[in-house]
Amino acid sequence: MDESQDIVHPEVRAHINSLVSALGGFSTFEDGRYVLGDSALEVLRDLKKWIRFYDEKTNRMDVARCLYDANVLEGDLLHILASWPESATDNKFKSRAALACIEILVPMTWPLDRDVEIMTVNHHRHMPVLQLAQINYKRLIINFDAAQILHTAVRTALPSMALPRTERTPRDEGIIKLVLLFLRNIAMIAPPPNVKYDGDESQISRSALLDAFSYQDILLTILTLASNMGEDFNQECVIVMEIIFHLVKRVDVTKLFMEEKELSKTKANELASMMSKEAAMHRPYNRRAPSRHNRWGTMIWMDRGDGKMSVVSGQDALLDAATRQQKMDSAKVFRPPRRARKDEMEPRELGPPVSLNTRARTQLRGFVEDFLDSGFNPLFHLIRKRMEEQREYILEYHYRQFFYLISWFLEAERVRKKASKSSQPTQGESDVRSYNLVASVLNQETFVMLNRSMSDAIEGKRWHELSAAMRCFTQILLTVQDMSESGNEDDEEIADNILNRIFYEEETHDRVAQLARSYKDQDFEYLDACIELTHTYMRVLEAYSKQNTDLQIRSRRRVRKKKKAAKAAGEDGADDIAPDVEDDSENDGAHAERQTKERKFEFARFANRFVTQGVVDTFVSFTKFYHDLNESQLKRAHRYFYRVAFKQEMSVMLFRVDIIHMLYNMIKGPEPLDKGNSTYKEWEELVKQILRKCMRKIEDRPQLIIEMLFSKINATVHYLEFGHEKQTISTS
Amino acid sequence: RKDVTGLGIDEEVAVAKKARVPNVKLDETRLLSEKGIPRLRRKAGELKFKGKGHEFSDAARLLSFYQLWLDDLFPKARFLDALGMVEKAGHKKFMHMKRVEWINEGKPQSSRP
Numbered sequence: 102m103d104e105s106q107d108i109v110h111p112e113v114r115a116h117i118n119s120l121v122s123a124l125g126g127f128s129t130f131e132d133g134r135y136v137l138g139d140s141a142l143e144v145l146r147d148l149k150k151w152i153r154f155y156d157e158k159t160n161r162m163d164v165a166r167c168l169y170d171a172n173v174l175e176g177d178l179l180h181i182l183a184s185w186p187e188s189a190t191d192n193k194f195k196s197r198a199a200l201a202c203i204e205i206l207v208p209m210t211w212p213l214d215r216d217v218e219i220m221t222v223n224h225h226r227h228m229p230v231l232q233l234a235q236i237n238y239k240r241l242i243i244n245f246d247a248a249q250i251l252h253t254a255v256r257t258a259l260p261s262m263a264l265p266r267t268e269r270t271p272r273d274e275g276i277i278k279l280v281l282l283f284l285r286n287i288a289m290i291a292p293p294p295n296v297k298y299d300g301d302e303s304q305i306s307r308s309a310l311l312d313a314f315s316y317q318d319i320l321l322t323i324l325t326l327a328s329n330m331g332e333d334f335n336q337e338c339v340i341v342m343e344i345i346f347h348l349v350k351r352v353d354v355t356k357l358f359m360e361e362k363e364l365s366k367t368k369a370n371e372l373a374s375m376m377s378k379e380a381a382m383h384r385p386y387n388r389r390a391p392s393r394h395n396r397w398g399t400m401i402w403m404d405r406g407d408g409k410m411s412v413v414s415g416q417d418a419l420l421d422a423a424t425r426q427q428k429m430d431s432a433k434v435f436r437p438p439r440r441a442r443k444d445e446m447e448p449r450e451l452g453p454p455v456s457l458n459t460r461a462r463t464q465l466r467g468f469v470e471d472f473l474d475s476g477f478n479p480l481f482h483l484i485r486k487r488m489e490e491q492r493e494y495i496l497e498y499h500y501r502q503f504f505y506l507i508s509w510f511l512e513a514e515r516v517r518k519k520a521s522k523s524s525q526p527t528q529g530e531s532d533v534r535s536y537n538l539v540a541s542v543l544n545q546e547t548f549v550m551l552n553r554s555m556s557d558a559i560e561g562k563r564w565h566e567l568s569a570a571m572r573c574f575t576q577i578l579l580t581v582q583d584m585s586e587s588g589n590e591d592d593e594e595i596a597d598n599i600l601n602r603i604f605y606e607e608e609t610h611d612r613v614a615q616l617a618r619s620y621k622d623q624d625f626e627y628l629d630a631c632i633e634l635t636h637t638y639m640r641v642l643e644a645y646s647k648q649n650t651d652l653q654i655r656s657r658r659r660v661r662k663k664k665k666a667a668k669a670a671g672e673d674g675a676d677d678i679a680p681d682v683e684d685d686s687e688n689d690g691a692h693a694e695r696q697t698k699e700r701k702f703e704f705a706r707f708a709n710r711f712v713t714q715g716v717v718d719t720f721v722s723f724t725k726f727y728h729d730l731n732e733s734q735l736k737r738a739h740r741y742f743y744r745v746a747f748k749q750e751m752s753v754m755l756f757r758v759d760i761i762h763m764l765y766n767m768i769k770g771p772e773p774l775d776k777g778n779s780t781y782k783e784w785e786e787l788v789k790q791i792l793r794k795c796m797r798k799i800e801d802r803p804q805l806i807i808e809m810l811f812s813k814i815n816a817t818v819h820y821l822e823f824g825h826e827k828q829t830i831s832t833s
Numbered sequence: 834r835k836d837v838t839g840l841g842i843d844e845e846v847a848v849a850k851k852a853r854v855p856n857v858k859l860d861e862t863r864l865l866s867e868k869g870i871p872r873l874r875r876k877a878g879e880l881k882f883k884g885k886g887h888e889f890s891d892a893a894r895l896l897s898f899y900q901l902w903l904d905d906l907f908p909k910a911r912f913l914d915a916l917g918m919v920e921k922a923g924h925k926k927f928m929h930m931k932r933v934e935w936i937n938e939g940k941p942q943s944s945r946p
Contacts, residue, residue, distance in 0.1 A: 405901050406879075435909040437918065527926055758899050761917045765892045792888040796895075797880075804939040806877040807870055808932065809899075810916070811923035818935050 108226055109163040109655070117151065117167035120144050122179045135180035136330050137198065145201035146653040148173075152208045159646045160439040162227040162505040168209060169234040175241055176513060178202045183248035190256065200276065201255045203283055210238055210286035232293050236808075240304045240420040243313035251287065252317035253460050255279050261359065266333050274620055281326075281340040284319060285660050286355040288347035291452055308461035311348065316466040324468070327476030331483045338483045345472070348465070351455045352742040357466050358520045374777065387423060389771075390559070427771060442620075450565055450626075451505075469513050476509060478541040485547060507542050511576040515541050515583055536584050536592055543577065552575075555612060564623045567694070568630040571616065574829035575637045578603075582641050600645050607656040610707060611640045618715035620722065629734065636737040639711065639744075643704055708744070716811045721760055727767055727774055735780045743787055753822045758809050761795060764788045844870050859907040859918040861925050874935075876902065 106737060107114060124145070125138040148168075156164045168174075181202050185195040215224055242250050259278040261273035278387055288310060292298040301624060314320050318466075326334055326341050334341075390395065393416060401418045402417065403425050412428060418425050440514045460746060483501060488495055518535070541547075560566035581603075585596035603609060617635040620628060646652050720818060724730075724738045746752040755761075767774050768788050774781055799805050802821060813821070820826060865872055880898055882891045903915045910918065920929060 139903070265897055291842065405904075409905075422897065423893060429904070430900065430912050433909060434910050435911070435914075437914050466945075521848055758896070759913060759920070761892060762913070762916075765889070765896060769889050769893070789888045793885065793894045796882045796884065796888070796891050800897075802939060803874075803877060804936045806873065806880075807935055810919045811928075811932065812920060812930065814929060817933065820936065820940070 104240060109166055110418055113155065113163050113169050116752075117164060118171055120148055120151070121168070121171040121173050124148075124173070125181070126274060126633075135177075135184060137181065137184070140195075141181070142198055142201060145198065145205060147777050148809045149204050152205065154634060156208070160221065161223050162231060163223070165209060165231055165234075166227050167233065168205075169822060174206070174209065179241065180247075181331060182253045182804070183245070184251055185256075185369055186248075186252060187256075196257060198416050203254055203257055206238075206242075206254075207279055207283050207286065209276055209281070210290060212286065212289055217498075223306045225632065229774055232296070233298075235290050235638060236292055236298060236300075238299065238787075239287055242287060243309055244304050247318040251284065251313060251319050254283050254551055255317075255319065255322050256467075262333075263705040276339065277334075281337055281344065281441055284323075285340055285343045288314075288344050292450070295743065305349075307352070307456045311457070311464050314348070315468070320464070324471055324476055327472060327480040330476070330479040335483070336446055336494060338480060339495060341480065342484055342502060342506060349469070349509055351369045351451050351453070352457065352465065352509075353454070354509065354516050357457075357462060357469065357513070358476060358522075360520075364462075377777045378775050381777065382772070384772050385773075388409070389417045389420055390664055403429070424771075428469070430490060434545065469510075470673055472519065473517070473538050476537060481507065482541040483601075485541075485550060489546075489550065495561075501566045501569045502555070504551070504573040505565070507571040508569070508576040511539060511542070511573075511580045512792065515576075518583070518736075536580075536587070536595075539580065543581065545602060548577075548603060552606075552609065552612070559612075563582065564627050568623075568627040572632040575634045578637050578641045582644075582709040600641070600651075601649075604642060604645060604652060604702070607654045610654070614707075614710045614716075617711060617712060617719055618720040620715075628719070631719065632734070632737055635711070636740065639708065644709070646702060646704040653699045654702045655697055657697045702757055708749060711741075712749050712754055714754065715761070717745065717754050718812075725763060726771070730776065735774075735778070735784070739780060739783055742791070746787075746791050746794065751818070751822060752791060753798070753805075753813060753818055753828075755791055756798065756805060756809050756821075757812065758793050761792070761809070764791060856858060857907075857909065859910065859922065861922045861928050863906065864919060864922050864928070865931065870931075870935075872905075873902050 117607075123138050123140070125136055125141055127133050128136040140779075151164045158164060175742050182199055185199045186194065189195055205294065213228055213235065215228070220228075243633075260279050261269060261276045262271060292305075298305065323344060324343060326337060327345075330338050330341070356367065359367060397416060398414070399413060399416045399419065400414045403413055403418075405411055413425050413428050415428065418428055481503075481649060484801075486501065488503065536543075551574060555567060555570045555574070558564075558570060581596045581599050584592045587593065587601070613635060616631055620631055720738055720741050723734075727738075730738070742755065747752055757762075765788070766772070774784060798821070799809075802824070805821060809815065876898070880895070882894070884891070899916075900912045903910075903912060903919070907915050907918070923932070
């Protein structure tokens with residue numbers, strides 16, 4: 102590059118370069134070992150000052166860019182760290198040099214997510230380079246052969262960590278934090294979405310990271326910190342949580358706990374099913390592929406009734422009527438104006454799914470088991486308390502990670518239990534009470550916080566947080582359900598209590614219903630979490646309310662004073678008309694008064710709230726992805742449609758042309774569901790039944806032909822379904 | 834004309850924009866027009882189902898019935914897009930009224946109010 106057109110100020114570059122060259126270098130004697138410069142410590146301090154007072158104060162990235170160009174990490178810092186061997190731990194000078202290196206490494210590896218709105222030209226100029234630079238840093242740090250860099254980093258903090266908490270100075274705490282942040286940064290760095298890393302992926306992958314963490318005893322350090330949370334460590338809780346989050350995010354729990362043989366079998370099955378899926382994808386194309394060259398020029402008149410004709414060209418138009426119509430349709434170019442839609446399947450925020458190699462899998466599995474055994478309760482208990490206190494070091498994204506991790510570890514615990522049960526059925530007695538291991542997130546305080554977070558997230562439209570919270574809630578329900586079936590009396594009683602507490606609040610019921618109803622073009626991750634929660638909640642609640650027929654719920658509602666007075670006369674009738682009261686009292690909150698009362702819970706009434714158009718639409722937009730859904734996801738959708746059509750007898754809700762179109766295409770369309778799919782048979786049967794019902798309804802009530810075009814109005818649904826008006830118990 | 838200023842640059846040129854032809858929309862007026870729902874109701878009589886055992890072919894017939902009707906009504910949009918537009922138009926107050934009316938027409942005139 103022409104020097105006069107350097108993108109950073111030439112003086113800055115000159116300063117940084119001279120500092121870096123003063124740091125040290127490879128000696129020409131002594132086998133080319135690295136030798137520190139005479140005033141290396143001061144130089145490191147200067148570099149730190151440059152970063153702090155130039156980059157951070159003025160909000161630029163020039164120094165970071167110069168440091169990258171000067172290759173300071175590979176050329177100097179790593180070698181300085183490496184020159185502090187285990188045997189020389191007491192060497193004051195070397196340990197200080199190491200610490201100074203870490204102090205530079207932390208800002209160099211700091212995550213580069215800036216708010217797009219406050220980014221300057223400078224950021225746009227440097228960020229793409231620096232993102233790749235950081236990946237490079239990560240690769241160098243975790244693959245450095247001459248020494249264990251991460252281990253060395255932890256060693257710099259060890260003296261401070263060894264002190265009891267009361268005796269630590271702010272400086273000690275700072276050092277611990279610094280080192281943990283360094284580990285966090287390393288764990289966090291990943292190729293940005295939509296950038297293809299062109300180096301060796303395996304050197305920066307999660308497997309490599311886990312390998313390095315395990316080999317350099319970092320996992321042990323994390324475990325130690327986590328299990329002593331609340332005693333020897335306090336503030337560090339969120340950083341430890343972040344590290345764990347970046348270690349386990351998007352790791353498939355079920356695969357993690359599989360035995361080697363089972364895993365290879367699963368993988369083989371996966372491959373086979375993928376291949377059959379691909380073949381199934383090609384089959385329809387092959388079937389209708391032209392048997393002649395593409396200038397053969399077939400042209401067809403299509404009779405469309407009323408003496409009108411349409412023209413379709415191409416050989417495949419000869420196949421059948423459906424293809425002709427489809428060809429006619431797909432030839433149209435008009436697209437209705439639409440807002441940009443985000444229908445990507447991958448949750449961008451968490452990165453792509455992770456696949457681990459065998460070694461990393463065993464290492465992570467060991468870590469997860471140890472963590473569940475020792476660190477889970479203290480860590481999550483403390484973080485929850487800190488979040489309730491709203492400490493200043495708790496940031497917004499920590500809530501998200503907190504809920505994500507709870508759901509991940511609860512699932513891990515469940516899967517682990519299942520795995521251990523199936524391998525040694527008699528061994529169940531020895532770890533009877535092990536639901537204790539996750540008890541800290543199954544208490545009332547957590548539920549309160551979860552509920553509050555969910556309602557806050559709904560209000561603030563923070564969908565990522567909300568979907569993490571929904572997943573967390575789902576896993577809690579599943580865990581409690583497992584507990585209640587564990588066969589242990591104590592566990593069952595506890596589970597019963599927990600469920601009672603969860604289902605006691607009507608607000609919870611309302612919220613789940615609201616979530617299911619109000620999905621509107623959020624991303625797929627959210628949709629999936631929402632569907633999973635709805636499915637699980639209804640299943641668990643149904644089972645529970647069947648067992649406990651006298652389940653009471655506390656409903657809270659605003660009642661106008663006047664109304665209340667009027668109602669005082671006819672008190673006994675109040676219970677039946679509960680839902681009607683809300684609407685008209687909503688607007689005069691000033692006069693409103695909170696009234697709580699208990700009433701009996703009826704599952705049928707609750708389930709009725711899930712056959713509204715909103716919920717049906719949510720499930721329909723989920724099922725539209727049927728090509729990409731796995732079997733359990735398809736099952737959820739299947740159960741729901743089955744419930745709507747046959748259990749609740751509201752099949753009319755499904756009779757809308759686009760829904761019928763989707764269901765039909767799932768089975769008989771040009772791109773049907775793979776026949777090898779285990780749920781295919783069930784779907785075929787369900788769709789057949791729904792279609793049959795639909796035809797019969799149309800014959801019974803010809804008005805349905807029109808109503809099939811629209812979302813149904815409440816007033817007419819009942820008539821269309823049953824042929825008579827709803828019998829309402831009128832109070833007037 | 835050969836003027837000193839004969840280059841024609843002094844003459845005013847009308848730059849008034851021609852009004853664009855308005856977009857055709859699939860809204861309730863179109864839906865309620867002769868080609869719309871009235872036609873759908875008329876044609877519905879011709880629709881015959883084979884019944885049990887032929888669920889899928891019946892469904893295909895039903896779908897193609899709707900598709901052809903929509904293609905006549907609003908040829909420029911694709912089937913699913915057009916369905917979305919129709920559905921949206923159905924939320925209008927006037928449409929609601931009409932829909933209730935259509936349903937009531939079909940109800941058996943019972944003694945109960």
